[in-house]
Amino acid sequence: MSREQQELRLARAALSRLFEPSDAVGLALASVVGPRDALRIARREIGVGTAVHCRLIEALGIPDGSRRPLEDGLARWAPRLRDLAPERDLASLDRLGGRLVIPESADWPEALDDLQQAAPLCLWVRGRHDIPPSARLAALVGSRDSTPYGSSVTADMTAGLTTRGYTVVSGGAYGIDAQAHRAALATTGGGSHVSTIAILACGIDRYYPAGNEELLRVIADDGVLISEVPPGSSPTRWRFLQRNRLIAALSAVTVVVEARWRSGALNTAHHAAGLGRPVGAVPGSVQSINSAGCHRLLRDGTAVCVTDAADVVELAGPFGTEPLGDRARADAAPVLDHDGLTVPDLLLLDGLPVRASTTVDKLSVVAGLSPREVISGLARLELAGLAIRAGGGWRRERR
Amino acid sequence: MSREQQELRLARAALSRLFEPSDAVGLALASVVGPRDALRIARREIGVGTAVHCRLIEALGIPDGSRRPLEDGLARWAPRLRDLAPERDLASLDRLGGRLVIPESADWPEALDDLQQAAPLCLWVRGRHDIPPSARLAALVGSRDSTPYGSSVTADMTAGLTTRGYTVVSGGAYGIDAQAHRAALATTGGGSHVSTIAILACGIDRYYPAGNEELLRVIADDGVLISEVPPGSSPTRWRFLQRNRLIAALSAVTVVVEARWRSGALNTAHHAAGLGRPVGAVPGSVQSINSAGCHRLLRDGTAVCVTDAADVVELAGPFGTEPLGDRARADAAPVLDHDGLTVPDLLLLDGLPVRASTTVDKLSVVAGLSPREVISGLARLELAGLAIRAGGGWRRERR
Structure with missing residues (x-):
């Protein structure tokens, strides 16, 4: 150096x-x-x-x-x-096996420069992996008091994202954050791909909150821990709020899985929206106070509705070649008899009895079509396997 | 006449x-x-x-x-x-106690003219009430195979709308439709305000589906039954699809409570959106296939997220003087200690210990503020009841 x-x-x-x-x-x-x-x-x-x-x-x-x-x-x-005593702080960092990432070094995440005047001075970083490019980072955030629904959705979404090559970013808190980190670590099993990044409001040597100590130790090892405040710093409300801007700025997309009407996760969402980053919100029961914040984001237009990892990937943008979430689901939807029929053929199909057969004249009256239209329509429906000649007339055939 | x-x-x-x-x-x-x-x-x-x-x-x-x-x-x-034999049809209508509403008569709902070339020729109407002005009509539609969640939300939303003077419009089908009609009838108990309107795909003398016969009879009495097809007409797929445009055009707002990825309710929503009418969708569990259609509408921007009657009223527009849904909820949210504090005062509050007291000098270091800022900030926090002098120093006081 x-x-x-x-x-x-x-x-x-x-x-x-x-x-x-x-x-x-x-x-x-x-x-x-x-x-x-x-x-x-x-x-x-x-x-x-x-x-x-x-x-x-x-x-x-x-x-x-x-x-x-x-x-x-x-x-x-x-x-x-x-x-x-910066020398002492850097020595502490060394002892932790960490490194200081600064804007002047090659490993600085350029996405943070979008914060302009509010870009951090440096990042105190632990973990053997580099910070992946922002295009591969998806933030999942949410309430500390998550529900079983929120935990389950977080686990599914995280698994879908990590298997698609994304790294899941969160804040190391209880609830949704912890679930996202855990599910990410579980999916990749500590392989070469870094599964999760925790951005902390305190120093990277402090395991806060205490109940997540074991989890944060594992992230320090298999994932990445990041903070803009030096080792030993306590988490304060201000630092939590400012930490949220780093989660939003570093990630290609920020998803709020569960949040109350007032929640720190909404602050992260608004930081992301302010930076022009896409924001997703997971819908839930309107009877759950833990989804009220998500619905608030959906309602005011800050967030787009996301229901699974495919939706998040679509929102995240150009990285990857996943099929669109909607398209994948449309492909999975069953094909119905009336799909792709013209209006006259649809009217005709509706008029065809399933059991007894009927005549062209009767079909004309029932369907409101001319006899010629009925005859040509029956030919098309027969070809499509939807109509069948029976007893000198016609009846419907289920495809 | x-x-x-x-x-x-x-x-x-x-x-x-x-x-x-x-x-x-x-x-x-x-x-x-x-x-x-x-x-x-x-x-x-x-x-x-x-x-x-x-x-x-x-x-x-x-x-x-x-x-x-x-x-x-x-x-x-x-x-x-x-x-x-139109005379015969009109005589049947008379026997049913119904009336024909035509564009040339004073009771024609002008909102239907927004359909332009697709406006119906006439409406076959039953019920002792007039059709209220469109500004007071809210459509609630959804899956026939509703879940307990959908039924419960429909009942709550309907009760909230009818007590605010809205008439709930739906399609008389099983599931969400039936629940909306029933809840509306239950709320007003057949008073002077018409609680619900069912727009049918068949003639207004036919009770379809059979399981809703009793309900449709009550609506014919205490509510309003409407169809654009004459008495005796059967319901067909085409008529269902076209009936949906009437629900959308007649109502000031259309809300989809529950819908699968493919559902007739989405067709109604798209009719409403095509007419420039506001569309709402109720979010639900991402694990429920009965909410997938609602999430689809939210995701593609066709619908706005609505969670209760207040949200629907806000979406419906100028009629009424209800408080905004969001504002009402914000009013109900608890006031937190740090609400309305400036950044320095927030930093100071975070730095104040709850139990032992601390000095101005120590607070300067912890909060990252000059001693002068600490002193003036403590005075403000003391006035706000958030800081208290104790043991020659200061500590935090819970508001």
Whole structure:
């Protein structure tokens, strides 16, 4: 690794501890002067000239030329300077077998750049696999208090996605998240294809929530654990909300399996929609409060209705050559006698008795067709195996 | 009734027996020359001049000047001329206590004119109530083989609609249709407000299907029975499909409660969508084949997701002053501690311990805020009853 790369890693690691996720001023500063100088400014080792100040104001989209945003930022970051030790954080990362992924390195997921000013400073990553291209990542998210229905749909959908080569992204929480991770790990059995990624609101060394510790340990091994906050960081409500933007930005599609009327999963869905990423919602019983959030997304047009993995794949876009969900189901639907008939032939078929036979004249009256139409129609239905001559007349034949 | 009105009634009654529903040539003829002359032409009492012929060709949108469509029509209608007896049909209607509603009379539902060339010739109607304005009509349709879930949702939705002053329109079939009619009749108990309308594919004197005879008798009394085909007519597949267009055109909104991947209810939904009428679909389990048709409508954008009567009313449009479904639910949702907080105050709230108290300096580090922001934020949280001074520091207070 070049000296510059090492300095950038160190600076980004440090800034990711100083700044809360999506700290607009901090991210704008890092983008305007680069992470190394941003760290020096945060440490008050160097000042900010007028030119940098102007570019910062412009990046933040603040109309007047007030100097407050940076002063506020410096005041906000100062209390954390005393304990700042990026070398120690990177050493912890090493001990965990993890790596720091930064925008300047080749393994940076470009999809995150769609977050623009809100793109994370770096990703703290554990797991022996690389992060697959976003086109292969499908996020499944939902309530912590999932129902048996939600768990069952999550398991089926996950299995369908992983067997089609997708990696299932989720948030490592109880309920739908945990079910998605578990089903993904179960499907691939730790093969070369990474089955699941958990994006955490806390450091990747913390197994939160405690009940998912065993699961998160397995993901750290066979899947990938990602966080934008350094090891040791606690999960806070703010970090959960910001973590959701990473799930949405990293994945080609975000699916909400079960969610209450108010649920963090809806926040993830709205992040995805805001980024122009397709969003799916799984319908459920209107009597289940755990589907109310999904129905809300369907109703307000944020999400498209998805019922299985094929629907999700179709929504995810160009990767893969799966048959369309709808087409597959249409192929599976039974062919009915009247499929493909013209209107006169349909009227005629409806008029044909199943048991006793009838005459052309009677069929004319019943079907409302001329005798000529009846005769030619009977010939077509006979060819199609739907009409049969019987007792000097005609009756219906079941195909 | 004027002599002209009587003649028009007689002509339209006769044509509704000669022509199958939506017979394009027949309807165009009646529209170009009027129903009385159309009947004379069908009876070959008068011929068709070039001017009429041209207008007919134009009305049918046929590019070349071929005379075939009318000849085909005449040949199609001829077999039924022998038994044509509109006076007898109108006398049967009288005995049933019914009435013929024609476009020339004041009680014609104007909404049917949206069908343009496919508008019915007349409506054969039973029931002591007038047909309410379309803005108050909501169609609930669905599978004949409904599930307990579908029946329960239909009953709830119907009760919610009828108590809000809506009349529930359906097709008199088994399953969802029957449940909608029954629930509507049960809610209003035969008061002045007509609770339900059944639009049939057969004559209004025939109780089809047989298992719904008792129900249809009650609707003929306390609700309204409508058909475009004369008394005695059998239900055929074609008439079912065409009947669906009447349900869609008459109602302000059409809701599919349960439907398989292929279902007649989808046909009704597509008629409604084709007319620019709003369409709703009730979501259900993705594991239920009886909801697959609803999910199909949601997925392809034909229908909007509706979960209760409030959603349907919102979709139906301007009639009524009900609160929006979503707004009502948002009002009912619990207020959470962090609702309405600014980001710094949210960060601060997350950082406040629930049990032991903490200091401003520690809060600065934990929350990533400057001491000044912490102090002013604590004052706001204290005012909101979310923070409390304790032991020389601060801790969180549950609201």
